[in-house]
Amino acid sequence: MSQTIATRSGAESEPIRFNRPSMLGIGTMVWLSSELMFFSGLFAAYFTLRSNATGPWPPGGIKLDVIQSGIFTIILVMSSVTMQKAVFEAEHGRRKSAIWWIVLTITMGGSFVANQVVEWTHVAFSASTNSFGSLFFVMTGLHGLHVILGLVAMIFLIGRLAGRTDDPGALPVIQSLSYYWHFVDIVWIALYAVLFLTH
Amino acid sequence: MKVEFRIYLGIGLFVLVITTIYLFWAREYGGATMLFGTAGLGIMPALYMGWWRKRMDPRPEDSKDATIAESQGTIGTFPGHTIWPFVLGMGVFFSALSLAFGAWTLVIGGALLIFAATSVVLESRRGGLV
Numbered sequence: 001m002s003q004t005i006a007t008r009s010g011a012e013s014e015p016i017r018f019n020r021p022s023m024l025g026i027g028t029m030v031w032l033s034s035e036l037m038f039f040s041g042l043f044a045a046y047f048t049l050r051s052n053a054t055g056p057w058p059p060g061g062i063k064l065d066v067i068q069s070g071i072f073t074i075i076l077v078m079s080s081v082t083m084q085k086a087v088f089e090a091e092h093g094r095r096k097s098a099i100w101w102i103v104l105t106i107t108m109g110g111s112f113v114a115n116q117v118v119e120w121t122h123v124a125f126s127a128s129t130n131s132f133g134s135l136f137f138v139m140t141g142l143h144g145l146h147v148i149l150g151l152v153a154m155i156f157l158i159g160r161l162a163g164r165t166d167d168p169g170a171l172p173v174i175q176s177l178s179y180y181w182h183f184v185d186i187v188w189i190a191l192y193a194v195l196f197l198t199h
Numbered sequence: 200m201k202v203e204f205r206i207y208l209g210i211g212l213f214v215l216v217i218t219t220i221y222l223f224w225a226r227e228y229g230g231a232t233m234l235f236g237t238a239g240l241g242i243m244p245a246l247y248m249g250w251w252r253k254r255m256d257p258r259p260e261d262s263k264d265a266t267i268a269e270s271q272g273t274i275g276t277f278p279g280h281t282i283w284p285f286v287l288g289m290g291v292f293f294s295a296l297s298l299a300f301g302a303w304t305l306v307i308g309g310a311l312l313i314f315a316a317t318s319v320v321l322e323s324r325r326g327g328l329v
Binding site for chain 2: 019021025029030033034036041044045047049050051056152156
């Protein structure tokens with residue numbers, strides 16, 4: 001694909017813009033829509049179990065820390081902002097700056113995963129207590145797995161960005177990873193709303 | 200991008216209509232959620248391709264009077280035959296087994312996963328068998 005090459009001397013203000021979508025971008029978008037189906041199945045299971053429950057919902061003994069999870073929800077949303085900033089920096093040729101923004105994203109995403117682990121150990125119910133318990137652990141666990149895989153991919157991406165400076169394939173990779181990260185973020189907002197806020 | 204955009208948008212909008220009918224007819228949330236996700240499955244790529252449709256150079260596939268000669272040449276580079284998707288699948292298999300057999304199975308599955316993920320990336324970078 002042809003692209004306007006940013007000048008390497010001094011003022012790199014011309015952003016790299018493609019004139020057609022990258023194959024990786026299209027593929028990532030189509031794959032993310034299949035991931036949307038994956039999470040839809042989990043949400044459907046939640047709503048089905050909830051409508052079939054005989055007693056109160058959530059069943060007795062379920063207490064979730066809404067405020068703490070809310071804080072880390074905001075942190076995850078901010079990590080999406082930093083990821084987008086990293087894409088912006090990479091498009092303008094400032095790879096070192098992009099790497100630092102990705103490092104910040106990894107830090108925030110890692111703190112989110114850490115909070116998930118803390119919540120899992122502190123919560124009063126287990127996956128085998130009742131249906132809400134098993135759904136809670138399965139849904140947040142699978143989402144957390146997606147977050148961890150995204151963080152691992154970001155580490156690979158840093159390795160690639162820190163390499164040869166004339167690597168033209170790195171830009172579609174960072175764009176596609178940003179699509180994935182925004183998707184993971186939006187899925188968490190839906191999860192938080194369903195599991196924590198609406199019950 | 201015009202044809203792809205229309206196909207995905209068609210799927211998305213059709214399923215959205217079906218979701219509305221289902222929601223008011225069956226009044227059941229589980230199936231409605233899945234149908235809504237299916238609508239998203241159509242609309243998400245449609246939005247992406249629709250965004251690009253307005254900005255990209257027209258391709259031979261997008262014009263009605265294109266000739267075969269216009270789209271000749273290299274289409275792209277694609278990976279060759281490779282073992283790593285199989286290893287990745289085995290890693291996912293053992294990781295899922297850990298739900299039944301315990302955490303020690305996750306060690307095997309996780310190792311296979313990391314091994315396969317690294318190798319499939321490196322293979323496409325370096326070319327040839329890794």
